[in-house]
Amino acid sequence: MHKLIAGLGLTLALGACAQTWGPVPNSFLREAGAQVDTGMFGNATLNNTMIMNGEKDYLVSLANRFAEEVPTTITFAFDSAHLDSAARAVLSRQADWIRQFPEVRFRVYGHTDAVGSDAYNRRLGQRRANTAVAYLMSRGISRARLEAVVSYGERQPLIVTQGRERRNRRTVTEVSGFLKRHPTVLDGKYAQVVYREYVESAVPPTGLSQNQSSLNEGQ
Secondary structure: OHHHHHHHHHHHHHHHHHHHHOOOOHHHHOOOOOOOOOOOOOHHHHHHHHHHOOHHHHHHHHHHHHHHHOOOEEEOOOOOOOOOHHHHHHHHHHHHHHOOOOOEEEEEEEEOOOOOOHHHHHHHHHHHHHHHHHHHHHOOOOHHHEEEEEEEEOOOOOOOOOOOOHHHOEEEEEEEEEOOOOOOOOOHHHHHHHHHHHHHOOOOOOOOOHHHHHHHHHO
16 A cells, blocks of 8 residues: 555656656667756756867867968957958968868957956947958858957056057957758868878978988888
8 A cells, every 4th residue: 555655646646757857768768868958957068068079179179270271360459440451361361271171160259458447448449349340251251250349458468568468459260160960061171171181191301311201101
């Protein structure tokens, strides 16, 4: 009798849970990550899912590669969002790199030095980010792949000073995500990149003589 009552109590408890949270899926018997979170548990679960399916690791790898292969930062004159020739040259190199990965999104952060009010500097930082994004668009990068929505103003200086400092008056371009949900879609542009890097991987390091190359191959 006690077992029957306990069983009924457990059934009622599960029924109450089902009414509160909806139908309970059989995901408890599946491997981790088989069922993608729909947002109920927030960014932490989304981050874990991205790591488990490889998307997060690929994103970090691309971000590191972008930072290693092209300059990510341009600087500005005092109280200006104008791009000088050096800034345009850097952004052109960024655009060349960005075009290789048509599924990747980028974010441009605007910064200022500490001269002026915080509110003014946040607006100035945003203008600088917008200017950089506009130039990248002029180099053939789709606006859907670019964000200029965050300005740190004077809050993240490279050089801690209350005076004018050009290195603090900057924008920084970073990899921010994927235009589509999965990074492993292979189209013609990706195939070109993969093939190009495959061919380049077979080129001997600079300075290696033909005799040394032949000797290494013979080994």
